[in-house]
Amino acid sequence: xxxxxxxxxxxxxxxxxxxxxxxxxxxxxxxxxxxxxxxxxxxxxxxxxxxxxxxxxxxxxxxxxxxxxxxxxxxxxxxxxxxxxxxxxxxxxxxxxxxxxxxxxxxxxxxxxxxxxxxxxxxxxxxxxxxxxxxxxxxxxxxxxxxxxxxxxxxxxxxxxxxxxxxxxxxxxxxxxxxxxxxxxxxxxxxxxxxxxxxxxxxxxxxxxxxxxxxxxxxxxxxxxxxxxxxxxxxxxxxxxxxxxxxxxxxxxxxxxxxxxxxxxxxxxxxxxxxxxxxxxxxxxxxxxxxxxxxxxxxxxxxxxxxxxxxxxxxxxxxxxxxxxxxxxxxxxxxxxxxxxxxxxxxxxxxxxxxxxxxxxxxxxxxxxxxxxxxxxxxxxxxxxxxxxxxxxxxxxxxxxxxxxxxxxxxxxxxxxxxxxxxxxxxxxxxxxxxxxxxxxxxxxxxxxxxxxxxxxxxxxxxxxxxxxxxxxxxxxxxxxxxxxxxxxxxxxxxxxxxxxxxxxxxxxxxxxxxxxxxxxxxxxxxxxxxxxxxxxxxxxxxxxxxxxxxxxxxxxxxxxxxxxxxxxxxxxxxxxxxxxxxxxxxxxxxxxxxxxxxxxxxxxxxxxxxxxxxxxxxxxxxxxxxxxxxxxxxxxxxxxxxxxxxxxxxxxxxxxxxxxxxxxxxxxxxxxxxxxxxxxxxxxxxxxxxxxxxxxxxxxxxxxxxxxxxxxxxxxxxxxxxxxxxxxxxxxxxxxxxxxxxxxxxxxxxxxxxxxxxxxxxxxxxxxxxxxxxxxxxxxxxxxxxxxxxxxxxxxxxxxxxxxxxxxx
Numbered sequence: 115x116x117x118x119x120x121x122x123x124x125x126x127x128x129x130x131x132x133x134x135x136x137x138x139x140x141x142x143x144x145x146x147x148x149x150x151x152x153x154x155x156x157x158x159x160x161x162x163x164x165x166x167x168x169x170x171x172x173x174x175x176x177x178x179x180x181x182x183x184x185x186x187x188x189x190x191x192x193x194x195x196x197x198x199x200x201x202x203x204x205x206x207x208x209x210x211x212x213x214x215x216x217x218x219x220x221x222x223x224x225x226x227x228x229x230x231x232x233x234x235x236x237x238x239x240x241x242x243x244x245x246x247x248x249x250x251x252x253x254x255x256x257x258x259x260x261x262x263x264x265x266x267x268x269x270x271x272x273x274x275x276x277x278x279x280x281x282x283x284x285x286x287x288x289x290x291x292x293x294x295x296x297x298x299x300x301x302x303x304x305x306x307x308x309x310x311x312x313x314x315x316x317x318x319x320x321x322x323x324x325x326x327x328x329x330x331x332x333x334x335x336x337x338x339x340x341x342x343x344x345x346x347x348x349x350x351x352x353x354x355x356x357x358x359x360x361x362x363x364x365x366x367x368x369x370x371x372x373x374x375x376x377x378x379x380x381x382x383x384x385x386x387x388x389x390x391x392x393x394x395x396x397x398x399x400x401x402x403x404x405x406x407x408x409x410x411x412x413x414x415x416x417x418x419x420x421x422x423x424x425x426x427x428x429x430x431x432x433x434x435x436x437x438x439x440x441x442x443x444x445x446x447x448x449x450x451x452x453x454x455x456x457x458x459x460x461x462x463x464x465x466x467x468x469x470x471x472x473x474x475x476x477x478x479x480x481x482x483x484x485x486x487x488x489x490x491x492x493x494x495x496x497x498x499x500x501x502x503x504x505x506x507x508x509x510x511x512x513x514x515x516x517x518x519x520x521x522x523x524x525x526x527x528x529x530x531x532x533x534x535x536x537x538x539x540x541x542x543x544x545x546x547x548x549x550x551x552x553x554x555x556x557x558x559x560x561x562x563x564x565x566x567x568x569x570x571x572x573x574x575x576x577x578x579x580x581x582x583x584x585x586x587x588x589x590x591x592x593x594x595x596x597x598x599x600x601x602x603x604x605x606x607x608x609x610x611x612x613x614x615x616x617x618x619x620x621x622x623x624x625x626x627x628x629x630x631x632x633x634x635x636x637x638x639x640x641x642x643x644x645x646x647x648x649x650x651x652x653x654x655x656x657x658x659x660x661x662x663x664x665x666x667x668x669x670x671x672x673x674x675x676x677x678x679x680x681x682x683x684x685x686x687x688x689x690x691x692x693x694x695x696x697x698x699x700x701x702x703x704x705x706x707x708x709x710x711x712x713x714x715x716x717x718x719x720x721x722x723x724x725x726x727x728x729x730x731x732x733x734x735x736x737x738x739x740x741x742x743x744x745x746x747x748x749x750x751x752x753x754x755x756x757x758x759x760x761x762x763x764x765x766x767x768x769x770x771x772x773x774x775x776x777x778x779x780x781x782x783x784x785x786x787x788x789x790x791x792x793x794x795x796x797x798x799x800x801x802x803x804x805x806x807x808x809x810x811x812x813x814x815x816x817x818x819x820x821x822x823x824x825x826x827x828x829x830x831x832x833x834x835x836x837x838x839x840x841x842x843x844x845x846x847x848x849x850x851x852x853x854x855x856x857x858x859x860x861x862x863x864x865x866x867x868x869x870x871x872x873x874x875x876x877x878x879x880x881x882x883x884x885x886x887x888x889x890x891x892x893x894x895x896x897x898x899x900x901x902x903x904x905x906x907x908x909x910x911x912x913x914x915x916x917x918x919x920x921x922x923x924x
Contacts, residue, residue, distance in 0.1 A: 147657035147673045148199040168536040168603035171643035183647050186694045188241040192685040197231045207267040210239040211293040217257040235294050240671040240689040250288050250297050259309035264317035269293035279305040289336050331383050342384025350399045356381050373409040379425050390425035401447035403474040420474040429475050445494040450808035464509040469524045472808040478763050480524040485509045493551025499566040499573050500597030514583035517548040519598050525763045536603040539581045547601050548584040550577040561625040567665045570617025571731045572597045593641035604641040610659045614668050616742045621670050631656050639736040654686050666744045668693040696741045704738035723755035726812030756815030762804035777803035
């Protein structure tokens with residue numbers, strides 16, 4: 115059954131298959147496992163209905179290996195624990211410490227709702243757990259944001275107590291400096307409305323918003339707190355100790371919805387503030403770029419302003435504007451480039467991906483008809499195991515959803531190759547592999563998102579289907595060892611999976627919602643073949659897998675539950691240590707030099723050239739069954755390449771024709787020379803249609819014309835909305851002096867501006883003061899997605915807002 119977007123009257127539906135699994139994010143330090151209610155579910159939901167045909171390679175496990183693994187399998191039964199969910203948090207890096215918070219769902223009129231029943235601790239990677247509830251005086255801990263772990267290796271930890279805020283003046287936190295061995299109780303002068311956030315480098319700096327919208331700071335790991343601002347909506351850390359936050363003007367109702375928030379900055383923990391933008395809807399910070407969404411005039415569409423200097427100066431991003439029915443979304447970004455999704459007008463549930471220059475200002479069209487559901491989920495995925503690779507899904511005009519991949523940071527997109535060992539469906543006309551992302555995970559089709567890790571070079575594991583488009587039938591698991599160029603059908607049906615030992619070991623467990631499991635599969639050859647190990651004689655209902663973030667470990671924990679002696683569900687954790695099975699340390703003979711992005715049919719001089727250079731990795735041979743170990747470091751060599759058209763993306767006003775590297779002028783651009791307005795000055799952009807991809811390191815070769823000539827003349831309104839608003843709050847006397855000086859300056863500027871505008875009025879009316887974009891194509895098909903909007907709430911960093919921007923999503 116293929117996905118299609120259907121509409122019935124005014125009700126939009128996305129036709130899918132199964133109920134949702136509850137699963138935490140695999141790349142996070144914190145995972146949440148929940149017990150699924152087990153009624154009289156239809157067993158056919160859990161039967162194989164796939165269209166693809168391939169045979170998974172299985173090899174038997176020898177009795178000796180079975181015995182070795184059994185002797186290093188550790189099972190913990192949490193007897194008498196009736197918690198409905200387990201929240202697991204890894205503390206530190208390489209410490210082996212795990213905290214597990216057991217929570218229950220109480221009656222809605224109880225202040226213990228979502229409270230903790232027990233707290234467990236392990237210091238051996240989950241091989242044993244100890245009930246440490248007494249260490250926190252059996253305090254009830256919040257379910258949603260009860261545990262916060264410090265960044266990196268530090269062993270700082272914060273628990274937030276669940277207290278009735280109507281009966282107490284402030285909340286209580288329990289802090290630990292030794293990874294949960296001991297705790298110290300701290301009375302707060304406020305009630306937290308969210309998880310307490312650590313500074314990303316120094317865990318002694320803490321910040322949080324209270325339930326009455328106060329912004330609170332601590333500079334001594336929570337021992338003392340001070341309120342530094344009122345009416346705060348959301349915040350995020352910037353560079354160093356810079357903190358950005360949006361706040362509502364006093365007495366303003368629904369400031370976020372109306373676009374009347376104030377963006378402020380503090381660089382001294384709230385001693386002074388600078389107002390850096392006004393009348394914003396939302397803001398976000400990623401890759402050193404600060405974004406704001408602004409309505410420049412009352413009732414006008416919103417636009418994006420960008421700052422690359424921590425808010426000192428803003429410039430208008432050259433992107434299509436967005437009405438209140440549309441949104442922006444920052445999909446990914448770093449210090450070189452930003453991926454921005456701009457929603458298409460109307461309830462289409464698709465839009466266009468744009469990629470920025472290295473200033474975050476000039477944007478080029480990268481991918482049209484990019485799928486982005488109404489529930490705020492995007493399938494856009496960064497394949498972290500190989501540079502420049504991104505996966506996502508697009509909505510075709512006939513309503514089908516198809517997967518595309520880019521190997522050059524969005525410069526070109528192509529369909530995924532069909533795996534060699536998988537047959538196409540009989541009625542398939544365009545047979546490709548299609549990958550399930552956030553939409554499928556959110557809808558319960560897959561239990562896991564695509565998985566890749568920087569330490570496992572080229573390795574990608576994902577659920578998918580082969581055919582004309584994504585199928586809503588039960589998917590299979592596919593693996594790629596070269597970053598997505600080629601794929602292999604590896605496991606039939608949905609699985610939970612994990613990468614261990616820097617890619618030297620893969621583990622997977624079948625995902626069933628209506629029957630118990632007792633075995634785990636593992637592979638030492640990147641998923642080409644699998645062995646099965648029966649880890650228990652007492653099957654469990656699977657809740658999920660847990661392994662230490664970073665893929666360095668060789669321990670995997672299987673969490674689930676089974677009926678206890680009193681026939682009540684009992685939580686069970688089974689941890690398997692594979693280090694004793696793969697005892698041999700890898701030697702030089704086990705590694706091979708591998709050229710990334712290689713195409714064996716291409717010119718040897720250019721083979722492997724991507725983003726301007728070749729990259730050769732030292733990686734483990736597939737048939738080497740040995741241990742990389744914790745000390746393994748990815749080794750690579752880089753060599754520059756000559757520039758070609760592949761090192762350039764299309765400049766503003768140009769687009770890349772399908773299956774071509776040539777950049778052609780957009781139909782609505784009459785000339786290749788365009789006047790643009792940046793920072794209040796008119797500039798003439800002279801281009802032959804190409805601009806270098808940010809971070810591309812090619813040398814010589816193809817060198818297209820591209821030059822900006824500034825006229826040094828004003829063009830309309832200054833493109834920085836904050837230049838007149840940036841100020842630091844100081845004493846009243848100083849403010850009076852500033853006001854007087856400002857008035858004199860403004861009078862002079864008005865006179866000067868009037869003369870310039872008069873001299874340029876006729877000429878400027880004939881040209882657009884900023885970039886123009888060709889209209890996104892409107893579709894007449896009655897094909898839409900119906901997916902619930904995610905709930906609105908305070909977040910650290912980007913925030914979803916109803917009828918406003920979604921751009922500030924993490």
